[in-house]
Amino acid sequence: MTRGPDSLEDTQLSDDGAALTAAAAQPDQIARFVVLRKLGSGGMGVVYAAWDPRLDRRVALKLVRPDRGSADAHGRLQREAQAMARLSHPNVVSVFDVGSHRGSVWIAMEYVDGVTLRRWLNQETRSWAEIVELFRQAGEGLAAAHAAGLVHRDFKPDNVLLGTDGRARVADFGLVRPSDSDEGADEAASPRVRGQGQGHGPGQEQGLDSSSLGAERRDPDGDPDLEETAGPGTAGPTAALTAVGAIVGTPRYMAPEQFQREVADARSDQFSFCVALYEALYGYPPFAGTRFFELAAAVTLGELRPPPRDSPVPAVIGRALMRGLSREPAARFEDMPSLLAALRVEASPRRWPWAVASVVVAVLAATTAAWLARGEREPSDPCAKGRAQIAQTWSSTREAELRRHFESLELGYADTSLAAVSQGVEAWSQAWAEAYTETCSTRHEQSAELYDMRMACLAQRREQADSLVDLLAEADAELVRDAPQLVSTLPELDACADVETLRAVAPPPADQAAAVSAVREAFARLEARIGAARLAKVGTELAGLRASVERLGYEPLLAELEQLEGQFARLSDDDAGARAHLLRAHELALGLGHDRLALDTATELIRADNFGPGDQGIELARRWFAIAAGLSRRLGAPPEAELERAWALGRTLTRNLRYPEALEQLGAATRLAEQAYGAADLRTAEIRLGLAVALGDDGRLVEAATELNRVIEVYERRLSADHPLLLGPLRARMALANATGELGAGLDDARRQVEIAEASFGPAHSGTIDALQSLAVTYDLRGDHQQARAQFEAILERSGEAGELRSSLGVRTSNSLCFTLYKLDEQVEARAVCERTLSGAGRIHGPEHPIVAIALNNLALIARAQGDPREGLIHDRRALKICEASVGPDHAYTAYSLVGVGEGELALGHPAAALEPLTRALEIRGRAGEPGELGEVQCLLARAQAGASASELDSAKLLAQTGLNSLRRAGPNWSGHAAACADWLTRR
Structure with missing residues (x-):
């Protein structure tokens, strides 16, 4: 056959x-x-x-x-x-x-218009920095495939296409296999053959695959046969490879496990990547062998050839390659992002387009390459003062200053935060210096006016970075905690090379240029403080700057000031002020033709201008989203602007409980972040966390758990297992575990939060209080209600809300305490707490907010427990009306109210009236799959069916037994419901 x-x-x-x-x-x-x-x-x-x-x-x-x-x-x-x-x-x-x-x-x-990476390497001599940069791009592509669960299995320079836009793209995924495929074991039993090239253009018209080196071969000892992809039916000498079993890939680039017919995974791609980069940098492959079996022996025995002694390639890159070429997969880097980070230490990948970077290398070949390799300044370089300027922002001296300050705070996470800061600021500083050098070296190729604009733009960006480093040099514990995320907000530099954007705004009059520059430097310092939420004296300084700006009369400066004032007002909880300032900034920007500022302010108005009554606020947010979309298209849809736009609307919709639309935008933001930064970047993880939380709130618990695990993995790998930035993701994962009845896992995450928070902040910090609330909720779910009660009461006492509730945290804690007291059958005290919660929730969130509905549901439970089901039904019907209007008829919150209405009708002896709300609740909870809540409504619906029609008793008993099984799986917090359901069955 x-x-x-x-x-x-x-x-x-x-x-x-x-x-x-x-x-x-x-x-x-x-x-x-x-x-x-x-x-x-x-x-x-x-x-x-x-x-x-x-x-x-x-x-x-x-x-x-x-x-x-x-x-x-x-x-x-x-x-x-x-x-x-x-x-x-x-x-x-x-x-x-x-x-x-x-x-x-x-x-x-x-369709890629360009050449293969191999052809690019052989067109002319390339510097090591150019080579590493293009391989870094290819590595980002591999990392993205791995993050999606895909393995390439045949990475080599022929399978990387370099477009005329200077962007490297990994192609020829013909051997790709999902990394969790259950067919992987088959590779050791039956031969596989590679499908041909994926993605083609003029550089590949000689065939689907250009893997044979021919005249391009750089290794005098190489063998063209080793460049061919192995597989059955392969022509020439490599056809014999299939006789020995399942060989997949191109021998010259194959990992030891591929030669040994074992399953290839992402670390196999890492090995192939390192072989290709080693060969490109040093001129010959890392393993010798002119025939297949010679090469196979060298690779599987780990017989690496040493790099040339006179190579200009930095030793740190050589060491990274040696690790990536380890014989054992476990000895290689954990993943591609880790390898790329090791290569980035010295290579400092450019953030500017490759085509521009290659011009820099061509113009300044000796000085730039030497500086990139050794970090030394060449006095003869007329553009070297840029490196001297950036050294004022970041240098070994400033890093040492930061280290001394961080260490003086005696924080367990200080070293981890400092490492992230050092890596981020170092990479940004290198990119800034390269941008400065590129601008300087092409000074005579542009007008003096454009040159001045570009240099002024770079100066303002450096001032922003300098201000952030200054802030970190006097950071408190919270700022040290947030430092890794703050570094990711360093200003992007591409705008300083965007001629159209720079020319869109008229420069200030010559006699005002110095004054305008000084004001913008002050703006940069304030922007850094606003971004770090360090708002002390910011309002006073903004007021002082307004007088200077109005005196100058330069309108672009006024628009920038209005934007800053809007940002400050938003963080100061002055929503009306934020909207007014941002709207004025937006209108000024439109009138000036300053499309980028108009885009940025429209995006900020998505978040700020959404507090109207009912759906009015949401419609305003959507309107600003559409305006921002049009401006973004006009500017060529900058990726970071598209990301911010989707993120802003997604977060706004989440806050307003519009989950389906929110998830669409948050999913788009996550994909854009992966493209811009990579899946393993902290910025991507932060956005993914927002997506995960929204998924959980919408009842999509399995998807939410998957995303949360990815977030936590990134934080642990990039920071540490005890860094306080993990508290948010751990809290979200704990909530999911509790919702699905995995109370042991939930308790583990709750205890871990408390340990991290107390070690990081001490016992009375708000972060520690949040962690204690997580622990209290988990105790409650496990049935340890007395321990939960003590925790909730202690939290209210520590936060100063034992009397009047003043915050969302206080409302949530009080709601939880009310429910816990109900379960302890202390109904009088429970009612008092619940009525206080209801009053505080309405005052803080508004009378139609879902948290008001939750308080009403709790009050209904207490009323029924006190023998007044009619009062309970009134509360549950009001809660149902709020939920249907605010979160929709199919939301998990709505199910709580539907269950309450059904239970109330049963208590009043109206089983037929209970059928409709309980059936709806079963449909909602059936999708979520949480066993306790599902079992509860199944048992109640069984009672309603049997009570409404005697002929339905047998089917009702089957439904009740199903519900009882679910309740027993759900854990101790549902033991009371399980007992009631079992009692009903026994009496039938």
Whole structure:
């Protein structure tokens, strides 16, 4: 029997198939695509340049031959292409669509106009810094694939495309396999063959794969056969490779585990990446061998060739490569981001486009390369003073000052925060120096006016960074805690090279230039303090600056001041003031043609201008979102602006409990952050945390838990296991564990929060109080109500809210205390606490907020316990009305009120009236799957069914037994409900 294609990697052309494909006439159209010309053909099929009329763009269209395999095999092929289509990253060739056409599978991909990385390496001699930068980009693409659960398994320079835009893209994912695939073990039993190139352009028109080096080979001892991809049906000497078993990949770049026919994972890609980078930097591969078995022996035995002694490549990069080339996968870097971080220490990847960076290297080849390699200043360099300027912001001396201050605070997390600060500011400072050098070196290629604008822009950015470092030099415990996140807010530098944006704003009159520059430096200092929420004296200084700005009469400066005043007002809880200032800044910016400032203020107004009655505030936020979208398109949709826009609306919608729309925006923000920063960056983790919390609030608990685990993993890896920035993610994960009945895991996370908070802040800090509340809630859920009561009362006492409630924390704590007292059957005290909670919730959040509904639900429980089900039903119906209006008819909060209404009707002897609300509640809770809440409503609905119709008794008993089983799984907090349900069944 002929074996059909199991996946993308299994599909190949047999000899006769290849001949048929070569002889076939080029089609005019495939599916919706208009075929333009053939780009190449190979083992997997044919690739055409085509036009997609739906997307209105050129694509590379891969047509996989109609194999003799099963329909299931073709289905798997399509599913794997769809998995690649879900991976969106600037350093990965995009898969746009997949489908079938006359028995063949087609895959539409990004058309890349450029050359392979190998061809780029061989076009001319490249500096080590240029090489590392492009490999870093490719590494980011691999990291994104790994984060999506995909493994490449055939990384090499031929499979990296360098577009004319200077961006590297990893291509040829023909061997890709989901990293958790259950087919991985098959690789050790049956041979696999590589599918051909993914994503093509003019640089690859000789075929689907240009893996043979030919004249480009740099290693005099190399063998072209070792450059060919292994697999059955491979022509030439490498065809013999399949005789020894499952060999997947290109021998020269394969990891030891691939030679040994073991499952390849992300660390195998890391090994291949390091082989390719080693070869590019040192001119020969790291393992010797002119024949397959010689190479296999060298790789599996770990016989590394040493780098050349006279190599200009920094030793730290060599050490990173040695680790990535370790024989044992466990000895390599934990993941690609960790490897890239090790390479970044000395290479300082450019944040400016590669094309610009290459100009810098060409113009300043000797001085810049020497400085990048050794960090030394060349006195003869006329642009070297930029490095002297940035040294005033960041140097070993300033780092030592920061270290002394951080250590003086005696905080357990200070070292971790300092390491993150040092790495972030060092990388930013290097990028700033490179931007300065590029601007200086091209001074005579631009007007004096533009040169001055660019230098002024860089000066303002440096002032902002300098102000942040100054703040950190006098940081308190909270600022040290937040330092890793604050460093991520350092200003981006690309705008200083954006000629159109710079020219959009008229420069100040010559006689005012110095004064305007001085005011903007003051703005930079205040912006750093506002960003760090250090607001003392900021209002006074802003008022003083307003007099200077109005005296100068330079309108762009006034718009910038209005923006700062709006930001300050928002952080000072002056919502009306924030809206007024930001609106004036926006209007001024529009009138001046300052589109970037108009975009930024519109984005800020999404957050600030959403406090109208009912849906009015949400509509205002959506309106500002649309305005920001138009301005962003006009500016070319800057990625960071698109991210901020989605994040702002997502957070606003979450606060207003509009979860479906919020999740759409937060998901978009998370994807944009991954593209901009990488999945393992703290900025991405912070945005992912917002997504996870919204998923949990919407009842999508499994998805929320997955995202939270990813967040916590990043924080632990990038910071430490006891850093206080972990408190938020741990609290969210604890809440999810408790909601799903995993009370042991919830208690572990609650105790960990308390340990971290007390070690970081001491016993009376607000962060410690939050952690104690987490612990109290978990005790309560475990059935230890007395311990929970003591914790809740202590929290209210410590926070000064034992009397009047003044904060959201106080309302939440009081609500929890009320419910705990109810469960302890101390109903008189419970009612007093609950009525105080209801009053405070309405005063702080407004009478129609869902937390008011929760307080009403609790009051209804107490009323029924005190023998007044009619009062309870009144409270539950009011709560239901609030929930349906605020969060919608299908929300988890609404289910609480529906259960209360049903229980009230049962208590009043109206089982038929209880059917509708309890049925609705069962539908809502059935989607969430939380066993305790599901079991509760199943048992209540069973009672209603049996009471409404005697003929339904048997089915009602089955439903009640199902509910009882769920309640018993839910843990001790549901023991009372379980006992009541069991008693009802026994009496039937």
